[in-house]
Amino acid sequence: MNREVWEFLVGGSRRVISAWLKEENISPQERAKLDFAVNQLRTLDLGLISRKLVAGPLRGTKLYKLRLRCQNRELRPLLCRGPIGPGHDCTLLQGAIEVGDKLRPKDAEERASEHRETLVSRPTWRERY
Amino acid sequence: MKEDSVNQRKERLRQDLRDPDYREQYATSALIGNVSAQVQALRRQRGLSQEELAKRVGTKQPRISSVENPPDGDKLPNWEVDTLDRIAKGLGTRLKISFETFGSLVEELDAVTTESLRRPEPANDPILFPKPPMPEPDPTAPERTRWMQELMIPWLWEDKLEIDRLLGWLQGSGLPPVGAEEEPYQWLLRGVSVPGPAQDTLEKRLAERLAIILGEQPDVDAPVSGSQHDFLNNLYWTCAGLRQPAFLGEPLWQIYRRVKYTKPPGAIRDALQGALVQNQFGETKPLKEIWEPMIERGRHRWLRGREIVGYEGILVRHLTVKPDLDKVLWALGRISQRWETTGGADRLPEFERLIWKIPGLDQYEVARRLVESARDWAPWARPMVERHRAADGSLDICVRFGGTEYRGDWNPGGLATTSIRRSGSDQVDEQRSGLSGQPRMNLLVNELLTRAGNEQAREARVIHAEVLAYAASSRGAA
Numbered sequence: 001m002n003r004e005v006w007e008f009l010v011g012g013s014r015r016v017i018s019a020w021l022k023e024e025n026i027s028p029q030e031r032a033k034l035d036f037a038v039n040q041l042r043t044l045d046l047g048l049i050s051r052k053l054v055a056g057p058l059r060g061t062k063l064y065k066l067r068l069r070c071q072n073r074e075l076r077p078l079l080c081r082g083p084i085g086p087g088h089d090c091t092l093l094q095g096a097i098e099v100g101d102k103l104r105p106k107d108a109e110e111r112a113s114e115h116r117e118t119l120v121s122r123p124t125w126r127e128r129y
Numbered sequence: 130m131k132e133d134s135v136n137q138r139k140e141r142l143r144q145d146l147r148d149p150d151y152r153e154q155y156a157t158s159a160l161i162g163n164v165s166a167q168v169q170a171l172r173r174q175r176g177l178s179q180e181e182l183a184k185r186v187g188t189k190q191p192r193i194s195s196v197e198n199p200p201d202g203d204k205l206p207n208w209e210v211d212t213l214d215r216i217a218k219g220l221g222t223r224l225k226i227s228f229e230t231f232g233s234l235v236e237e238l239d240a241v242t243t244e245s246l247r248r249p250e251p252a253n254d255p256i257l258f259p260k261p262p263m264p265e266p267d268p269t270a271p272e273r274t275r276w277m278q279e280l281m282i283p284w285l286w287e288d289k290l291e292i293d294r295l296l297g298w299l300q301g302s303g304l305p306p307v308g309a310e311e312e313p314y315q316w317l318l319r320g321v322s323v324p325g326p327a328q329d330t331l332e333k334r335l336a337e338r339l340a341i342i343l344g345e346q347p348d349v350d351a352p353v354s355g356s357q358h359d360f361l362n363n364l365y366w367t368c369a370g371l372r373q374p375a376f377l378g379e380p381l382w383q384i385y386r387r388v389k390y391t392k393p394p395g396a397i398r399d400a401l402q403g404a405l406v407q408n409q410f411g412e413t414k415p416l417k418e419i420w421e422p423m424i425e426r427g428r429h430r431w432l433r434g435r436e437i438v439g440y441e442g443i444l445v446r447h448l449t450v451k452p453d454l455d456k457v458l459w460a461l462g463r464i465s466q467r468w469e470t471t472g473g474a475d476r477l478p479e480f481e482r483l484i485w486k487i488p489g490l491d492q493y494e495v496a497r498r499l500v501e502s503a504r505d506w507a508p509w510a511r512p513m514v515e516r517h518r519a520a521d522g523s524l525d526i527c528v529r530f531g532g533t534e535y536r537g538d539w540n541p542g543g544l545a546t547t548s549i550r551r552s553g554s555d556q557v558d559e560q561r562s563g564l565s566g567q568p569r570m571n572l573l574v575n576e577l578l579t580r581a582g583n584e585q586a587r588e589a590r591v592i593h594a595e596v597l598a599y600a601a602s603s604r605g606a607a
Contacts, residue, residue, distance in 0.1 A: 002239075002242065004134075027150070028145075028148045028150040028151035028154070029150050029151065029153075029154040030154075031145070031151065032145070032150075032151045032152070032153075032154035032155035032158060033154060033155075033158050035142070035145070035155065036155055036158035036159055036162060037158070037162075039238060040162055040166070042239075043239060043241055043242045043243070044166055044241075044242065044243050044246075045243045045292075045341045045344055045345055046344050046345050046346060047169070047173070047340065047341060047343075047344020047345070047380060048166040048169050048170055048173075048243060048246070048344075049166070050162075050165055050166075050197065050198045050199065050201075051198055052198050052199070052200070052201050053162075053201065057346075057349055057387075062349070062350075067201060068201065069201040081346075081349065081350040082350060086352070088345060088350075088352045128134050128137075128138075
């Protein structure tokens with residue numbers, strides 16, 4: 001059950017996760033963790049991926065979050081199933097960092113949901129992660 | 130196109146792995162992630178719960194859980210090679226540790242998959258043993274059932290996952306040409322219904338594949354293009370028809386936990402309920418959250434089943450998860466009390482059907498415990514012993530249960546007789562005993578005990594236990 005993992009393109013051109021990696025100055029170790037987690041999403045069925053790694057759907061949304069503890073911060077990239085094409089594909093929608101039970105940026109979930117909606121109406125606004 | 134993207138990913142990883150910080154963390158994540166995923170994959174392939182694997186390994190369930198869901202951090206979890214080795218053996222495999230180049234991670238990029246993590250058990254190891262012959266379709270089955278078996282047996286026997294085929298069948302594609310009244314789940318269940326021990330193997334392999342689909346959270350996003358409701362209905366009813374809790378219990382429970390705050394159609398809830406009855410996860414979770422409320426309150430806040438479904442749930446738990454006759458008997462007692470206000474004796478036939486489902490009721494010990502617990506039942510449901518001594522000294526003792534009546538009569542100067550009037554019959558099967566002279570209750574009770582003890586009918590076990598309990602209490606009173 002191999003799935004594709006996509007990345008949302010803000011405005012149809014800017015890779016949302018790549019931009020976030022730069023903005024947050026994500027270290028090579030942190031990116032290594034993220035890349036491996038994404039690869040697990042790509043090649044394994046969800047039942048085999050540790051529930052500590054992927055949580056969701058978050059209450060009241062169609063969003064999931066990756067939970068990556070890296071040295072002194074908690075990365076929480078948000079993603080969804082689909083939302084276009086085969087239901088088992090995933091799309092990374094928004095980068096986020098959890099600080100004291102709260103996400104940064106504060107509106108990360110809203111942004112991710114908006115990106116998901118946008119993608120439904122503009123299916124070309126994504127590229128393979 | 131797809132090959133291009135694989136090559137691009139490999140190239141990107143090759144570049145990234147040149148950075149020492151990146152590659153060391155990536156290698157650590159790969160080590161942890163691959164071990165935990167493979168333990169889960171093999172446990173699922175074997176149909177073992179975490180508790181069962183822990184038992185095989187000689188450790189506790191939380192230890193297995195911590196290997197499958199390692200604490201996330203920058204360091205390796207505290208796994209000992211000894212523990213991993215024992216887990217490997219518990220799964221019928223060997224642990225292999227090797228030192229590799231970082232570059233080999235590029236080759237592993239798409240190689241570690243759900244399929245590639247699986248391993249055959251030693252008995253099915255093709256290098257050690259010849260592959261057993263593939264089972265034949267049931268020659269006595271109707272033609273369309275054989276047609277389905279010819280599709281499913283090679284698919285399951287080959288033991289490649291090929292989940293897409295199952296997804297197609299669950300949506301009704303590729304099935305025998307049938308009318309709308311034939312649901313896909315019926316064909317899937319017929320497809321694995323072959324004579325002999327092969328059926329168990331086929332059912333387990335089907336259950337493993339269903340578990341993968343359930344783990345993909347089909348309730349959130351169905352992995353199909355057609356109707357999600359039809360798909361879920363067929364998925365859940367297929368699970369309900371299998372009774373493979375080791376494979377299906379946990380993923381079904383996760384679905385239940387997720388959907389119990391939503392409002393899917395009643396038909397889907399009924400299908401999920403059927404699947405949960407047959408495939409229970411853990412000793413206490415469904416019991417406390419589903420079966421007990423159904424029995425105590427006659428309803429459940431989300432599922433539509435009532436007392437009878439709750440009783441079925443407790444009965445299947447007794448059979449598949451934890452032998453717990455006390456809980457089954459408790460359920461009967463509560464049902465008898467609940468039904469007292471909604472029909473009472475009118476519901477006796479229905480109540481008796483519940484009683485006859487108790488496994489092992491033909492064994493004295495089970496019957497004895499039933500009789501003991503029946504002291505707390507509503508009066509209309511209890512097995513009854515009535516005795517009567519007339520002024521002339523004649524004795525009459527009567528025991529009724531399950532519509533069957535056992536009776537002992539003894540008139541002064543005459544011979545004692547025992548008689549049986551079976552449920553639904555007016556005929557009386559009378560036997561004259563050798564007892565004569567002045568009637569004595571203890572002798573007549575013994576006579577009735579002998580008569581019930583010689584009977585094969587299941588009611589006889591209960592009546593025997595009831596009479597024995599009565600005799601013991603009479604002696605105690607005396």
